[in-house]
């Protein structure tokens with residue numbers, strides 16, 4: 001009928017998604033998870049507390065956190081046959097592809113408990129995802145460097161376990177570095193949710209069809225892998241290395257960006273929502289110097305990033321377009337100092353974003369308004385034509 005829109009028929013247009021999870025004010029550079037400012041959570045909570053807050057709506061009591069943590073620790077093992085999945089993965093595979101494929105493969109071992117209409121299954125799969133995605137990620141890393149996989153250790157906490165699975169090996173005891181643990185925990189908090197970004201919208205859209213949590217999150221991982229989204233943290237390091245290796249000055253590179261030469265962009269700059277400094281980028285920038293010093297790493301790429309930021313922030317081209325550093329601009333330098341290969345950076349983003357994806361997926365399933373997602377289109381194609389035969 002004329003005059004009706006998709007909204008009249010109950011289709012949820014993702015542009016009108018209602019959510020109570022994360023609030024962003026792009027002009028003011030404000031980010032809050034369930035009302036708590038990101039600055040306070042980054043300074044005063046842990047990633048597991050933030051994951052609980054995003055998923056269940058309130059910060060956990062000490063007992064609730066202990067139970068949540070214990071449940072996650074108990075579910076870190078992958079089905080033993082998953083080793084055959086990893087045997088088939090080429091060592092050259094991008095870890096993001098291994099992660100999203102591995103999640104789908106893992107779900108095939110839970111066929112009897114994937115039905116999204118069963119609340120108990122949603123709970124157990126929430127824990128399974130939080131417990132097992134980091135293990136899949138670490139195995140993707142180990143596969144890419146040809147090292148044997150370690151089994152998780154349930155006496156270790158979430159971040160400790162993840163670090164040991166990535167950097168431990170069978171030949172020696174892994175010495176946990178508390179600086180690394182604290183820095184990675186904070187970075188994961190900063191990535192935990194970000195309202196309706198591309199990958200989260202993907203997770204909600206896939207979930208709105210009744211697809212299970214593993215399939216929905218796997219789709220979100222694929223969306224995140226794009227260089228304009230989560231893949232930007234990897235692209236920033238490639239950009240900085242390319243500037244360094246080319247011998248060109250930072251100013252010369254910036255002029256190329258302004259001329260849009262070969263479509264080159266200043267990766268890690270700009271944002272669909274933030275037209276001010278990304279509050280997450282501010283926190284990362286402030287801690288980057290300290291973390292690298294504490295790790296005893298002196299990386300000239302950090303100074304290059306700081307010079308690039310300084311030049312861009314003073315340049316009218318970027319000011320007019322309200323282009324500021326986003327969360328991806330400085331994180332890569334820290335991940336590199338931690339010892340992660342560049343192609344693992346977006347995997348780290350996915351680990352951080354997982355609780356947000358889960359929370360948003362659960363909210364969409366619980367939201368009575370949600371029908372199958374079907375974003376509206378504005379038809380700009382041909383008007384009716386006659387088939388002349």
Ligand code: SDX
Nearest residue numbers: 194197228229230232265266267268269270271272321326
């Ligand atoms: C994330 O949505 C989220 O919340 C995402 C995220 C999350 O937590 O989930 O915050 C994570 O994805 C952060 C963004 C990571 N991406 C990058 O760093 C890639 C580089 N950034 C750009 O591709 C871009 O800024 C976007 C895609 C992030 C946002 O683009 P917009 O807001 O759609 O802006 P636009 O493409 O319309 O550009 C407006 C103008 C254009 O110039 P003009 O045509 O007006 O001359 O700004 C220019 C663009 O060319 N521009 C850039 C630029 N970003 C925009 N020019 C140079 N370098 C850039 N980075």
